[in-house]
Amino acid sequence: MAYRILIVDDEPILTELLSTHLQDHGYTVSVANSSDEALAKLNIKPNLILLDINMPGMDGLDLCKVIRNHIVCPILFLTARITEQDKVNGLRAGGDDYITKPFGLQELIARIEAHLRRDERNNRPPEVVTSQGLIINLSGRKVFWNEQELSFSKREFDIIEFLSSNPNQVFDKERIYEAVWGYDAEGDSNVIKEHIRKIRAKLMQASGNEYIETVWGMGYRWRK
Amino acid sequence: MAYRILIVDDEPILTELLSTHLQDHGYTVSVANSSDEALAKLNIKPNLILLDINMPGMDGLDLCKVIRNHIVCPILFLTARITEQDKVNGLRAGGDDYITKPFGLQELIARIEAHLRRDERNNRPPEVVTSQGLIINLSGRKVFWNEQELSFSKREFDIIEFLSSNPNQVFDKERIYEAVWGYDAEGDSNVIKEHIRKIRAKLMQASGNEYIETVWGMGYRWRK
DNA sequence: ATAAAACTTGACCAAATTTTGACTTTCTCC
DNA sequence: GGAGAAAGTCAAAATTTGGTCAAGTTTTAT
Numbered sequence: 001m002a003y004r005i006l007i008v009d010d011e012p013i014l015t016e017l018l019s020t021h022l023q024d025h026g027y028t029v030s031v032a033n034s035s036d037e038a039l040a041k042l043n044i045k046p047n048l049i050l051l052d053i054n055m056p057g058m059d060g061l062d063l064c065k066v067i068r069n070h071i072v073c074p075i076l077f078l079t080a081r082i083t084e085q086d087k088v089n090g091l092r093a094g095g096d097d098y099i100t101k102p103f104g105l106q107e108l109i110a111r112i113e114a115h116l117r118r119d120e121r122n123n124r125p126p127e128v129v130t131s132q133g134l135i136i137n138l139s140g141r142k143v144f145w146n147e148q149e150l151s152f153s154k155r156e157f158d159i160i161e162f163l164s165s166n167p168n169q170v171f172d173k174e175r176i177y178e179a180v181w182g183y184d185a186e187g188d189s190n191v192i193k194e195h196i197r198k199i200r201a202k203l204m205q206a207s208g209n210e211y212i213e214t215v216w217g218m219g220y221r222w223r224k
Numbered sequence: 225m226a227y228r229i230l231i232v233d234d235e236p237i238l239t240e241l242l243s244t245h246l247q248d249h250g251y252t253v254s255v256a257n258s259s260d261e262a263l264a265k266l267n268i269k270p271n272l273i274l275l276d277i278n279m280p281g282m283d284g285l286d287l288c289k290v291i292r293n294h295i296v297c298p299i300l301f302l303t304a305r306i307t308e309q310d311k312v313n314g315l316r317a318g319g320d321d322y323i324t325k326p327f328g329l330q331e332l333i334a335r336i337e338a339h340l341r342r343d344e345r346n347n348r349p350p351e352v353v354t355s356q357g358l359i360i361n362l363s364g365r366k367v368f369w370n371e372q373e374l375s376f377s378k379r380e381f382d383i384i385e386f387l388s389s390n391p392n393q394v395f396d397k398e399r400i401y402e403a404v405w406g407y408d409a410e411g412d413s414n415v416i417k418e419h420i421r422k423i424r425a426k427l428m429q430a431s432g433n434e435y436i437e438t439v440w441g442m443g444y445r446w447r448k
Numbered sequence: 449a450t451a452a453a454a455c456t457t458g459a460c461c462a463a464a465t466t467t468t469g470a471c472t473t474t475c476t477c478c
Numbered sequence: 479g480g481a482g483a484a485a486g487t488c489a490a491a492a493t494t495t496g497g498t499c500a501a502g503t504t505t506t507a508t
Contacts, residue, residue: 074342096342097321118298118320118342153454168364193458193496214496215365216464217378312505377465415467417485440475455504466493473486478479 006036009052010103053079061093068094074115145206167224226252232262233276277303285317292318298339369430391448
């Protein structure tokens with residue numbers, strides 16, 4: 001599966017150029033020409049983000065902080081600014097690297113590769129998560145109990161994916177909401193209770209096991 | 225616990241300077257003045273490596289490849305070389321970043337922090353606190369006495385978490401209230417007495433130990 | 449366009465936790 | 479040794495939380 005890269009920059013000429021170049025290297029590229037657009041496109045779950053610092057509206061540094069609340073992936077700043085303080089600010093905002101314009105395309109590719117490789121090393125992407133007879137295929141978004149395929153809706157699978165990928169950790173409803181819906185829950189997060197109920201029922205009926213534990217007052221935990 | 229950084233460079237003047245600076249920032253620093261020495265010092269399991277490319281004997285690029293076979297941690301190249309091709313080589317050799325000399329110390333620190341932070345995000349440490357046979361799993365919110373799991377309510381666990389994470393320190397009730405409830409206690413601080421009682425009873429029944437000491441007139445202290 | 453599926457909401461109940469207040473014990477200082 | 483303050487105990491009351499259900503609302507598929 002090709003890596004997805006999100007380019008955020010308000011200069012169409014540059015984004016066009018980069019987009020073409022990266023696509024030539026086999027990446028799947030999405031372009032956002034504004035911060036708002038960038039946030040909207042986070043749902044493609046990019047594997048890496050190229051982020052321009054100088055943009056109208058919310059600037060790249062602030063955007064970076066916001067993105068960090070949603071997804072974990074390498075964020076590389078692209079910018080013309082060069083002072084050391086700027087670099088420091090960028091990295092402190094949660095960026096992973098800093099590339100000053102003008103930059104060589106070859107260097108850019110190399111840096112991207114380095115970061116993706118590093119992400120690969122750390123995230124050991126278990127395309128498949130298993131828990132005693134239960135097989136969760138993340139990339140295919142399918143769940144099996146032994147030979148039998150269980151059917152889950154999108155939200156249901158998203159929740160299963162999030163929890164089972166982080167087994168034995170407790171997440172409160174707010175955190176789950178953030179991870180699955182992509183933004184904060186407003187009022188009562190009754191929705192989650194309901195989805196958890198559905199998931200539990202399906203898993204229980206098929207396997208007879210309880211996979212999602214309730215930690216009273218705290219949230220839920222996937223038992224591995 | 226302080227992060228460990230390994231500096232590999234054959235210029236004693238530079239390593240000395242860096243070492244001091246990093247130590248000032250709270251890092252534990254080891255220095256290797258040659259590739260051989262570097263390999264020997266991998267056993268300190270550094271959290272991050274600063275690696276000079278130009279060194280006699282095995283050069284930094286080759287060393288990097290070798291290191292990669294042993295441990296996984298961010299590797300940052302330090303070097304005077306500046307051509308794009310060099311950068312590409314460095315990153316392809318398995319490096320995670322590339323900093324050209326001369327570089328600002330502030331930028332260096334920022335980059336180091338960025339990489340460590342990223343590592344932290346990915347490697348999610350087990351977050352476990354132990355006290356003589358007692359195991360407190362912070363992220364999973366579980367407490368074990370040997371094989372047996374003890375059950376605590378949210379507030380109880382919060383208090384245990386706070387105290388056990390700061391062992392041997394005395395905290396008055398107000399301070400505990402602030403840490404656990406998130407705001408100041410208003411009137412009666414009887415709540416804490418009650419919770420402490422419950423916690424003590426459960427821990428005592430399971431382990432026979434007294435983990436929370438009363439410091440009369442002062443507060444409570446977790447005995448480690 | 450219509451039917452089906454998925455998602456969300458509000459209400460209710462039962463269970464578990466948290467807080468409270470009255471009371472007892474322990475400690476410190478005179 | 480005794481007064482007073484601080485800490486410990488206990489049971490009951492008050493509150494919060496999670497599970498469940500039924501009824502909307504939205505989205506998706508046909």
